[in-house]
Amino acid sequence: MKRLGISIYPEHASLQRNKEYIDLASHCGFRRIFTCLLSVNKPKEEIKAEFKELIDHAHQNDMEVILDVAPYVFDRLDIAYDDLSFFEEIHADGIRLDEGFDGHREAKMTYNPQRFKIELNASMDNQAIENIVSYKPNLDFLLTCHNFYPQRYSGLSFETFYKTSRAIRHLGLPIAAFISSQEPDAFGPWNVNEGLCTLEMHRDLPIDLQARHLFATGLVDDVLIANCFPSDKELEALSQIDPNVLGIKVECEKDLEEVEKKILFEHIHEVRGDRNPYAARSTAPRRTFKNASIPPKNTKDLKRGDVVIVNELYDRYKGELHIVLQDMPNDGRKNVVGHIQEEEQILLDYLDAWCTFKLIY
Numbered sequence: 001m002k003r004l005g006i007s008i009y010p011e012h013a014s015l016q017r018n019k020e021y022i023d024l025a026s027h028c029g030f031r032r033i034f035t036c037l038l039s040v041n042k043p044k045e046e047i048k049a050e051f052k053e054l055i056d057h058a059h060q061n062d063m064e065v066i067l068d069v070a071p072y073v074f075d076r077l078d079i080a081y082d083d084l085s086f087f088e089e090i091h092a093d094g095i096r097l098d099e100g101f102d103g104h105r106e107a108k109m110t111y112n113p114q115r116f117k118i119e120l121n122a123s124m125d126n127q128a129i130e131n132i133v134s135y136k137p138n139l140d141f142l143l144t145c146h147n148f149y150p151q152r153y154s155g156l157s158f159e160t161f162y163k164t165s166r167a168i169r170h171l172g173l174p175i176a177a178f179i180s181s182q183e184p185d186a187f188g189p190w191n192v193n194e195g196l197c198t199l200e201m202h203r204d205l206p207i208d209l210q211a212r213h214l215f216a217t218g219l220v221d222d223v224l225i226a227n228c229f230p231s232d233k234e235l236e237a238l239s240q241i242d243p244n245v246l247g248i249k250v251e252c253e254k255d256l257e258e259v260e261k262k263i264l265f266e267h268i269h270e271v272r273g274d275r276n277p278y279a280a281r282s283t284a285p286r287r288t289f290k291n292a293s294i295p296p297k298n299t300k301d302l303k304r305g306d307v308v309i310v311n312e313l314y315d316r317y318k319g320e321l322h323i324v325l326q327d328m329p330n331d332g333r334k335n336v337v338g339h340i341q342e343e344e345q346i347l348l349d350y351l352d353a354w355c356t357f358k359l360i361y
Helices: 015-027 044-060 071-076 085-089 104-109 128-134 158-171 207-216 232-239 258-265 312-317 342-350
Strands: 003-008 032-036 064-069 094-097 117-121 142-145 175-179 222-225 246-249 279-282 306-310 321-324 334-339 356-360
Touching (some): 044 064, 044 085, 117 128, 128 158, 158 175, 207 222, 246 342, 258 306, 258 334, 258 356
Parallel strands (some): 003 032, 003 222, 032 064, 064 094, 094 117, 117 142, 175 222
Antiparallel strands (some): 279 321
């Protein structure tokens, strides 16, 4: 099951503010929380008390909490890799190992008696996860999560993300990745606020487009907002996403016919199985609206990203919806009803044969 999540940094916001954020995110359907011990520099007992209260509040909102740790955190808090009782005391659901041990230790940690989940860093192209799996871990308690990158121009390339994620997919492990709020005051664990995303190409994109792109790749199970606090509008936009259906935002032409609006936004769309390189065709609407009148209108030549509805001059094809993939001439039988803006066009590559998709505005 694919999920949305948030991040919490207790050292940078009050307990009350974090609780309010958890309440709002839960109301919007978010079910995961990432939080970080790497940047916390407090006495052990103070950390226990603060994190326990925060995690208990998250659990009351039906949210899972995983803490980011590294070997130096184990040393600082006097935690042994084979005794995770500290995390049991604060009621955590799991820990993310930002840095690993030797492979064998990570595998053994998955057999912890507390049944904590052990999450591995998914961003490193070094076969470390394959090594851990070779030690026969309990796969029911092993998952992975990509890094986020506070520094501009330091995020993963799509090629690296694709390569490491594909390798993890072959191992059958879940994968999470991070997206970034565009709120100017949003912060992360460190004193660098240049966005906080996994993929560098996402840094300046709308937050919902980042999420829709990650889900569209088919390589991500959970998508987490890395910085906080996002705007209410951003949370609402994310809450509207169906992770299992490709959603593409379209800018509509003015003065659309009512039937054109229904085809665009009220019909289920599926790319034909015999996909061609010029347009992704959704043909079911031509049956639904076979008796409707769709007169010719706005029949300009077609550009990549145009959204087209075939008009009544094309007889039996009337009512088809096309998303144009290559520029081509228009002979007057296709109405241009909208356009997919350039930033959204990263999603066009996922309009594969039999892909179910919806248009949003």
